[in-house]
Every structure is written in C-alpha cells, then in structure tokens.
Amino acid sequence: MVAYKSRMVERITLPDRETRERNLEAAGYNVFNLDAADVYIDLLTDSGTGTMSDAQWAALIRGDEAYAGSRSFERLEEAVADVMGFSHVVPAHQGRGAENVLYGGLLEDGDVVLNNTHFDTTRAHVANQGAEPVDCPAAGAFDPDDGSPFDGNVSLECARAVVDDVGPDAVPVVIQTITNNSAAGQPVSVENTRRVRAFADEIDATFVIDACRFAENACFVGRREPEFADVSVAEIAREQLSYADAVVMSGKKDGLANAGGFVATDDPSLYETCKQRGILYEGFPTYGGMAGRDLAAMAVGLREAVEEAYVEDRLEQVRTLGEMLTDAGVPIYEPTGGHAVYVDAETALSHLAPSEFPGQAFVCELYREGGVRGVELGSFAFPDADRPELVRLALPRRTYHREHLEHVVDTAAAVLENGDDVRGLRIESESAIPELRHFTAELEPILA
Known part of the structure; x- marks a missing residue:
C-alpha cells in the first residue's frame, strides 16, 4: 500500500548522451564532481536528500x-x-x-x-x-x-x-x-x-x-x-x-x-x-x-x-528495486539492505581487475547510459581494504516513484549488456587523506 501522495514536484531533465559524455570527462570520471542539474536520477546518497513531510x-x-x-x-x-x-x-x-x-x-x-x-x-x-x-x-x-x-x-x-x-x-x-x-x-x-x-x-x-x-x-x-x-x-x-x-x-x-x-x-x-x-x-x-x-x-x-507505515514503505521500495534489478539480470548483494541496493560490480564487469576499479567504472557507465548517479563502495572508496567491488544505489527517502526505478533498472541492464566494452580506470590525482579519496579524486580511462 502506498503511504504518501505528492504535495510538491520538481522538474528533472535527462541530458543527451553527448552532453553526459562531456560531463563525465570534465568531472574526472568521479560523479561527485557532477553538477546535480546534470543528473537525471540521483542515487549518490540517502543523506539529506529525502523529501520532508x-x-x-x-x-x-x-x-x-x-x-x-x-x-x-x-x-x-x-x-x-x-x-x-x-x-x-x-x-x-x-x-x-x-x-x-x-x-x-x-x-x-x-x-x-x-x-x-x-x-x-x-x-x-x-x-x-x-x-x-x-x-x-x-x-x-x-x-x-x-x-x-x-x-x-x-x-x-x-x-x-x-x-x-x-x-x-x-x-x-x-x-x-x-x-x-x-x-x-x-x-x-x-x-x-x-x-x-x-x-x-x-x-x-x-x-x-x-x-x-x-x-x-x-x-x-x-x-x-x-x-x-x-x-x-x-x-x-x-x-x-x-x-x-x-x-x-x-x-x-x-x-x-x-x-x-x-x-x-x-x-x-x-x-x-x-x-x-x-x-x-x-x-x-x-x-x-x-x-x-x-x-x-x-x-x-x-x-x-519510527512510524510503521513510513519505515515499512521505505524498506519495501528498496526491496522492490532489488527485485527489479535481479529480474533484469543485474547481480546484486542479497538480501537488500534498508537504504540502498548494492550492485556486485566485480561480477557485472568480471573482465576488469580490482586495480582497474570495476565499481567506479560501473558508476561512470550508469551516468553515461542513463544519467543515473550512484557511488562506488569498493577498492576506490576503501583503499587497502579487502572487500567486494560494490556500487551503492541509495534511495532518497519519500522522493522517487516506480517510473524512476524502472529507468534505473533499464540503465543498469544497458550497462550490463555492453559490459565487455567498458574500460577500467586509473587514478590521475587524489587527496592526501586516503580515507576520503573517493570524494575528490580524479580518474581517467585506461586505454587499450
């Protein structure tokens, strides 16, 4: 059962592919550096990005x-x-x-x-x-x-x-x-x-x-x-x-x-x-x-x-996105968590070595294919840590609807379909604080 109705709306637009390509290059292949106006569906974080009642x-x-x-x-x-x-x-x-x-x-x-x-x-x-x-x-x-x-x-x-x-x-x-x-x-x-x-x-x-x-x-x-x-x-x-x-x-x-x-x-x-x-x-x-x-x-x-109707609706939307991605053949971490779906980029882009940052490459392709912004939480975000190459798709609270989720799924499926053509990335510049490098580092594609 849907727990909300909309009382305010915001117009969003999807830049054309050529523009998205230019934006990605200008951002140093780090989606933190993208302007929000150039993002169609923003799943970078659930922190402060939700809709208030x-x-x-x-x-x-x-x-x-x-x-x-x-x-x-x-x-x-x-x-x-x-x-x-x-x-x-x-x-x-x-x-x-x-x-x-x-x-x-x-x-x-x-x-x-x-x-x-x-x-x-x-x-x-x-x-x-x-x-x-x-x-x-x-x-x-x-x-x-x-x-x-x-x-x-x-x-x-x-x-x-x-x-x-x-x-x-x-x-x-x-x-x-x-x-x-x-x-x-x-x-x-x-x-x-x-x-x-x-x-x-x-x-x-x-x-x-x-x-x-x-x-x-x-x-x-x-x-x-x-x-x-x-x-x-x-x-x-x-x-x-x-x-x-x-x-x-x-x-x-x-x-x-x-x-x-x-x-x-x-x-x-x-x-x-x-x-x-x-x-x-x-x-x-x-x-x-x-x-x-x-x-x-x-x-x-x-x-x-802590209201039951709110939190049940919250978890249900995340679960729904996870099920839709799985049905489209996109490998995810299961069961889904409470605020995000995590894509298994190591499996999705299995031809890329961890040193080529497959998670960050997947994030860039999500933006290139459909203007969707997620975040890498693997070897790029956590250097020297032994953890899987995950891409987090964090859902802002009470913000997006099923049509938005369908676009995210279509975009992720397109990345998967063209996965063999995705190139890895290398770091061009990074912060002196390794724990925070994924916020500001810039990367470039590894040429064949």
Whole structure:
C-alpha cells in the first residue's frame, strides 16, 4: 500500500548522451564532481536528500532562531528522549560534525577502535585522532550471496582477537553501526548489540552506536529476530539503543531532515566533554551549527522515522528495486539492505581487475547510459581494504516513484549488456587523506 501522495514536484531533465559524455570527462570520471542539474536520477546518497513531510515543513516555518535557549532545541531534546531514550543531546551541523565532537573527546594517539565496519568519515575521524580503526564484520558480511539475516553484526571473535593482540587498555571505544552501510546496508540484531555491550564492559570501553539508520534496522529486527516478531519499530529501536553509552547520529538519514546531526548520551561526564567540543567546533549547545528551523524539522522527523507505515514503505521500495534489478539480470548483494541496493560490480564487469576499479567504472557507465548517479563502495572508496567491488544505489527517502526505478533498472541492464566494452580506470590525482579519496579524486580511462 502506498503511504504518501505528492504535495510538491520538481522538474528533472535527462541530458543527451553527448552532453553526459562531456560531463563525465570534465568531472574526472568521479560523479561527485557532477553538477546535480546534470543528473537525471540521483542515487549518490540517502543523506539529506529525502523529501520532508508537511508536518516537518510546518515545524520548519515555526522554528525558533534564538542563539541560546531555542524552543526548537527543546523539541529536539524531547524527541531524542522519547524516540531514542537519551537525556543529553549535543547538536551538530551533520553526522561528521557529531563524529568530530564525540571521537575527538574519546580518542587519542595510539588508540584502537573496533567497529563492525567503519564507514568513510568515521574511519577518517578515528585516524585523524591518531587512532587505528579496525573492522570486525560478521563472517559473511562481504559475500554478496551469503544471505544471512544479520550480516551487519559485529564479529565478537574478531574483536576478542584484536584485544588479545593489543590489550584492553588500547581499545577505549567500540562502535556498532546500524545498519552496516559499508557491508551493503545489512542490519544488526539486538542480540548482537547485547553481546557487544557485554564485551565493551569486559574491556572497560565506551560503547557507541552509530544510529544513522536506527529505524530501518529496527524494522529488520522485527522481521528477522524471533524475540521481536510482535514488537513495534519504536519499541525495538528504544531497546537496541538502550545498550549504548552514546549514539552518534546523522539526522540526514533516519532523522528525515536535510541537515543536522547530534551526539546523545546519559553519561553526564561524556556529555560535558562533547558539549565543550561542540561549542568549539559547531556552535552554542542549543543550536550546534544548525538553524532553529532545521532543529525543529529533525525533531519531527525522528518521530516519523519510527512510524510503521513510513519505515515499512521505505524498506519495501528498496526491496522492490532489488527485485527489479535481479529480474533484469543485474547481480546484486542479497538480501537488500534498508537504504540502498548494492550492485556486485566485480561480477557485472568480471573482465576488469580490482586495480582497474570495476565499481567506479560501473558508476561512470550508469551516468553515461542513463544519467543515473550512484557511488562506488569498493577498492576506490576503501583503499587497502579487502572487500567486494560494490556500487551503492541509495534511495532518497519519500522522493522517487516506480517510473524512476524502472529507468534505473533499464540503465543498469544497458550497462550490463555492453559490459565487455567498458574500460577500467586509473587514478590521475587524489587527496592526501586516503580515507576520503573517493570524494575528490580524479580518474581517467585506461586505454587499450
């Protein structure tokens, strides 16, 4: 059942193929460098790109822009307490700002940080503090055909092996990312969260949940974890988050907002540390780099994110795109995650070696064939990491319709049909920060 009707529209146009060719070359074969006006269907990210509800727009118009003591911040505090269960909130302009506030206060040179899988900005923030990010994914996390219900889990066996090697004092922070974006958006079970909580207690570490997609994860838990079969998304979310010492949040995902993020905790000492860093890097604690109207919109969005009708519709659209791609013969990671479909570019372009960046080549061909923008999450985005060559097609929330999905599928099928003619790529220039190179690096085709 469709959960929404449109109240506002935006005209989009598909540039002709010759123009797309020129755009791709001018962008250095990096779709981050494309102008949005030149993109027909934009699946680069689901971060801040969704459509807000009428209730969010109403809240936005009534936002309180006071520098200190804003009513909009009070409403965000209330929403975080009600939906997520935390009493202290430090706002930030977006998720990576919140990461800077939190990890800058928790980490120092020489530390080791464990995570199911660090995403790009998380990995960069950990490394920027002089700490070492170590991934501990579930055994089947990087197997596109594994099919396990909770491939997003933290591997406790891996985590214990790391601690045995470096010692517990070297690991001050353990992170669990829900859903696991780097592992094809796969969910994390509540049972795994409980086990990670116990493990963090054993080694006296702070347990952080990266909660960007906490509502989508909770919906998967209700579908796949028997203990929660008859429990609401809202109740599951509260239960899962209750095991964390702190959460770091991009409100641009399951806050359903176009800007904003925060750190939330019940620990007064950690809150004070984050609050002071927030003043330094983000702004006064009752606005944190955000306009009051954006605080108000995110407060409403957090509550909407755990509504059954919303989150069921969200997961269903992603599943539908995955099924349509599979029916068209496009290899994908299965089961699909909550926010995106991940194409297995290594299989789709099997004639290209990993050193030729088959994922990035597939991304470029999606734009060349149909003006569709996705993002590579393989060896180009994560250098020196052993993971599959995946292309993420992230669906903005409440934005595209079935006709858009059909165009994406037709475009991907065309890339597959002409796959043998696709050339690999090599890097021409890149950032000095390897964890962030896929944002700005430029590439060029490898000539035959």
